[in-house]
Amino acid sequence: MSTAPAPASGAQAAPEAGAPAPARATPRSPLGPSFDSVTPVPAAAPAPAPAVRIDGVSKRFGSGPVVLEDVSLDIAPGEFVCLLGASGCGKSTLLNLIAGLTEPTSGRISVTADRPALMFQEPALLPWLTAAGNVELALRARGIGRAERRTEAERLLRVVNLAGQGGKRVHELSGGMRQRVALARSLAQDSSVLLMDEPFAALDAITRDVLHQELTRVWTEQRLSVVFVTHNVREAARLGQRVVLLGSRPGRVVREWRVDIPQPRTIESPGVSALAAEITRELHEEIRRHAQ
Numbered sequence: 367m368s369t370a371p372a373p374a375s376g377a378q379a380a381p382e383a384g385a386p387a388p389a390r391a392t393p394r395s396p397l398g399p400s401f402d403s404v405t406p407v408p409a410a411a412p413a414p415a416p417a418v419r420i421d422g423v424s425k426r427f428g429s430g431p432v433v434l435e436d437v438s439l440d441i442a443p444g445e446f447v448c449l450l451g452a453s454g455c456g457k458s459t460l461l462n463l464i465a466g467l468t469e470p471t472s473g474r475i476s477v478t479a480d481r482p483a484l485m486f487q488e489p490a491l492l493p494w495l496t497a498a499g500n501v502e503l504a505l506r507a508r509g510i511g512r513a514e515r516r517t518e519a520e521r522l523l524r525v526v527n528l529a530g531q532g533g534k535r536v537h538e539l540s541g542g543m544r545q546r547v548a549l550a551r552s553l554a555q556d557s558s559v560l561l562m563d564e565p566f567a568a569l570d571a572i573t574r575d576v577l578h579q580e581l582t583r584v585w586t587e588q589r590l591s592v593v594f595v596t597h598n599v600r601e602a603a604r605l606g607q608r609v610v611l612l613g614s615r616p617g618r619v620v621r622e623w624r625v626d627i628p629q630p631r632t633i634e635s636p637g638v639s640a641l642a643a644e645i646t647r648e649l650h651e652e653i654r655r656h657a658q
């Protein structure tokens with residue numbers, strides 16, 4: 367069976383013999399010509415600029431060894447990317463480079479957000495402030511007035527399921543609650559790019575599971591671009607739309623997986639387990655290669 371090649375977009379149909387020639391449209395608008403060359407149809411939208419573009423980035427601290435070598439990675443707007451790799455391979459360094467906390471030795475990084483929000487393993491809350499006070503501090507840094515700060519902090523605490531807990535001091539909060547406050551504080555920065563460095567690594571499995579659900583919900587609702595660093599292969603397969611494996615010494619992209627399993631997923635779902643097993647094999651191989 368042969369199929370005729372599809373006409374290229376914007377191709378014009380030949381007029382039938384004897385038929386009056388169609389009026390020539392000369393569209394000078396963002397609308398492209400239609401097949402009858404009369405009715406304008408919307409032109410294909412250009413691909414949106416990546417939220418984060420890492421282009422041939424290498425990093426070396428002083429005269430030390432090369433930590434990252436020629437790393438290139440685009441993160442699309444609204445995409446959730448997990449970075450995996452052995453300890454010391456340069457994951458945090460890459461995150462810090464995206465955050466602008468350190469400069470690449472060579473290559474370029476561009477981020478669409480003015481200031482990406484950062485969240486670390488330790489919540490680093492100010493102990494003399496309440497949960498709400500910690501969130502309000504980030505709002506204050508954005509120049510938001512006192513009355514609006516209060517309402518907005520309450521809203522953000524609701525987003526992370528801490529409604530009514532804003533008056534608690536840090537020592538009165540559990541580890542999971544502290545990480546939720548830290549997430550609310552990151553969201554208070556109102557950035558479209560959220561960078562997370564092993565934010566749930568210190569939590570027990572059940573609390574981590576609950577926070578995975580919260581984070582997936584917040585990401586879906588707010589269409590954030592997330593770069594999530596983790597050691598935990600299952601966590602990466604549970605959360606990411608894409609999982610990027612970094613190799614060691616020097617750190618570079620070894621492989622990546624696109625994860626098409628629909629959200630909400632659970633850490634036990636068969637697709638997540640199968641992918642995690644495959645990634646773990648590759649990770650072990652990578653670690654073995656470098657142990658030789």
Ligand SMILES: Nc1ncnc2c1ncn2[C@@H]1O[C@H](COP(=O)(O)OP(=O)(O)OP(=O)(O)O)[C@@H](O)[C@H]1O
Nearest residue numbers: 427430433451452453454455456457458459460597
């Ligand atoms: N400010 C710094 N000055 C010198 N060396 C550094 C600095 N920051 C990181 N390094 C080195 O860069 C390498 C990568 O460190 P990095 O913290 O990025 O690794 P990682 O992949 O995040 O590890 P982990 O999984 O243990 O958190 C390490 O060898 C580390 O010693």
Ligand SMILES: [Mg+2]
Nearest residue numbers: 457458459563
């Ligand atoms: Mg790290």
